[in-house]
Amino acid sequence: MIRTDVVIIGGGATGCGIARDLALRGIAHYLVEKDDFAAGATGACHGLLHSGGRYVVTDPVAAKECIEENMILRSIGKKCVEVTGGLFVRLPGDSKRFRDRFLRSCEEVGIPTEVLSPTRALDLVPALNPVLEEAIKVPDCSIDPFRLCMLNAITSRQKGGGILTHHKVIEIVKERGRCVGIKAQDQFTRQVKEIRARVIINATGAWGAKVAALSGSDVPMTLSKGSLVITNHRLTNMVINRLRPPSDGDIIVPNEAVCLAGTTSIAVDDPDAVEVLSREVDIVVSEAERMIPNFRTTRMIRAYTGVRPLLKADGGDSRAISRGFKIIDHDNGMYSILGGKLTTYRLMAEKMVDAIMRDFGLDTPCQTAEKPLDGQDELSGYPLSKRLKDISGIICECELVSRDEVERVVNRIGTKYIGDIQHRTRLGMGPCQGGFCTYRALGIMHDMGRVTSEESMRVLREFLQRRFKGIRPALWGDQLREEQLVESIYLGILSMGNDL
Numbered sequence: 001m002i003r004t005d006v007v008i009i010g011g012g013a014t015g016c017g018i019a020r021d022l023a024l025r026g027i028a029h030y031l032v033e034k035d036d037f038a039a040g041a042t043g044a045c046h047g048l049l050h051s052g053g054r055y056v057v058t059d060p061v062a063a064k065e066c067i068e069e070n071m072i073l074r075s076i077g078k079k080c081v082e083v084t085g086g087l088f089v090r091l092p093g094d095s096k097r098f099r100d101r102f103l104r105s106c107e108e109v110g111i112p113t114e115v116l117s118p119t120r121a122l123d124l125v126p127a128l129n130p131v132l133e134e135a136i137k138v139p140d141c142s143i144d145p146f147r148l149c150m151l152n153a154i155t156s157r158q159k160g161g162g163i164l165t166h167h168k169v170i171e172i173v174k175e176r177g178r179c180v181g182i183k184a185q186d187q188f189t190r191q192v193k194e195i196r197a198r199v200i201i202n203a204t205g206a207w208g209a210k211v212a213a214l215s216g217s218d219v220p221m222t223l224s225k226g227s228l229v230i231t232n233h234r235l236t237n238m239v240i241n242r243l244r245p246p247s248d249g250d251i252i253v254p255n256e257a258v259c260l261a262g263t264t265s266i267a268v269d270d271p272d273a274v275e276v277l278s279r280e281v282d283i284v285v286s287e288a289e290r291m292i293p294n295f296r297t298t299r300m301i302r303a304y305t306g307v308r309p310l311l312k313a314d315g316g317d318s319r320a321i322s323r324g325f326k327i328i329d330h331d332n333g334m335y336s337i338l339g340g341k342l343t344t345y346r347l348m349a350e351k352m353v354d355a356i357m358r359d360f361g362l363d364t365p366c367q368t369a370e371k372p373l374d375g376q377d378e379l380s381g382y383p384l385s386k387r388l389k390d391i392s393g394i395i396c397e398c399e400l401v402s403r404d405e406v407e408r409v410v411n412r413i414g415t416k417y418i419g420d421i422q423h424r425t426r427l428g429m430g431p432c433q434g435g436f437c438t439y440r441a442l443g444i445m446h447d448m449g450r451v452t453s454e455e456s457m458r459v460l461r462e463f464l465q466r467r468f469k470g471i472r473p474a475l476w477g478d479q480l481r482e483e484q485l486v487e488s489i490y491l492g493i494l495s496m497g498n499d500l
């Protein structure tokens with residue numbers, strides 16, 4: 001049995017942010033995640049570091065939190081934030097009255113704006129629809145949620161925090177009505193570990209109600225599914241938003257070599273039973289096309305969906321629910337932290353750890369707003385020039401990932417999962433979506449003695465099934481042709497037909 005002060009359940013941005021904050025305040029902790037980091041809404045989001053503009057008219061409190069956190073994150077997380085700037089574009093038919101309210105609200109909340117003529121907007125983003133009537137520039141940025149989680153986790157590890165990924169919390173241990181620990185099951189070996197702690201934090205986002213129920217507690221949540229599509233190249237270097245009340249398909253975010261467009265908003269009951277519907281892909285592509293006309297003819301490489309953990313509202317449109325967050329003290333040794341945004345994860349973590357410090361009778365102040373994220377220097381340790389030099393060892397041609405890089409990750413984290421390599425190197429994230437590099441990465445793990453032949457098949461099967469879930473809704477044109485080739489490799493050459 002392991003003993004610590006705080007157990008955090010959930011390795012999304014909120015959980016990882018809490019681990020970093022606890023580490024910097026010297027509190028012993030363990031973080032337990034059922035999958036890899038950013039496996040929930042964090043890794044399935046738009047990757048927009050909001051300026052607050054999206055919410056400024058409907059939810060000024062959340063908008064103010066966003067602009068303040070935007071400024072903090074761009075200073076502490078330079079290697080995971082790209083300072084792109086953003087445009088809110090007004091197309092023919094979009095309300096002028098909303099535009100006036102938008103500008104007034106931005107001024108009240110403190111979001112800097114600049115009104116641009118169509119010519120000036122087209123200079124900045126030539127792919128924009130030339131019929132636009134104007135654009136308003138705001139300080140939106142693009143953020144890499146995987147890197148963000150991993151960088152937060154580095155501080156936790158450096159300060160002695162424990163991290164268990166691929167361990168699902170299956171029980172909350174109670175004694176005399178109080179939560180005193182958790183039991184977590186290794187998702188590969190099925191072994192169960194017990195961790196005892198003074199406080200348990202439920203930071204499981206959309207799974208919050210399920211995990212709270214393990215301790216007999218209730219959390220009031222509304223779940224809202226949002227789906228997005230990924231293009232195979234960058235159509236804009238700035239974030240593009242539609243200047244209208246929040247609605248379907250009104251944001252396009254550049255991220256590394258691609259663009260992410262979305263989203264939809266559909267109420268769901270179970271975060272484990274969601275998939276992208278083809279009509280959602282149609283909606284997103286049609287709306288994105290209104291802002292960037294060549295969006296429709298651009299190759300899509302996949303679609304994905306995530307579930308927003310929103311605070312409960314009675315009926316109505318989930319877009320109208322506040323993007324603010326809430327900390328619930330269950331008065332039994334467990335807290336739940338709900339709602340919020342990726343953009344406000346640091347603030348959420350600060351408020352959560354402040355509450356724990358009060359419980360522990362300590363007053364060490366929060367340092368996360370000033371201290372740059374640890375580990376950022378290592379992110380630039382494999383620059384493009386070195387990748388090109390290692391070209392003979394490249395195993396993922398789309399993202400230029402070499403054998404050395406894969407071996408380094410496998411040695412460092414000792415994983416059996418292809419997804420873990422993907423999140424840390426971008427292996428398989430390009431146009432072929434891992435069609436060619438997946439079996440090569442698996443071969444490397446096998447050569448290194450990480451997986452047996454039998455385990456290889458299980459790992460490959462699970463990975464391919466997940467991969468296909470994302471590819472299926474975006475299969476047409478060039479992507480369909482490529483997928484037929486990939487299918488013949490796996491079904492024909494590798495004889496996986498009976499396993500899938």
Ligand SMILES: Cc1cc2nc3c(=O)[nH]c(=O)nc-3n(C[C@H](O)[C@H](O)[C@H](O)COP(=O)(O)OP(=O)(O)OC[C@H]3O[C@@H](n4cnc5c(N)ncnc54)[C@H](O)[C@@H]3O)c2cc1C
Pocket residue numbers: 009010011012013014015032033034035036037038039040041042043044045046047048049050167168169170203204205206207211224225226227228262263305306307308309339340341342343344
């Ligand atoms: C489609 C979509 C787009 C979005 N776009 C943006 C955006 O552009 N910008 C922005 O700021 N915000 C955005 N958001 C909101 C943002 O993604 C979330 O508010 C934020 O990521 C929530 O983080 P979290 O850590 O609280 O939850 P999650 O990221 O969902 O993390 C919860 C974690 O708990 C784990 N877990 C669940 N059950 C267990 C268990 N029993 N044991 C162990 N672990 C468990 C899950 O695997 C998961 O990793 C978007 C959300 C969605 C759905």
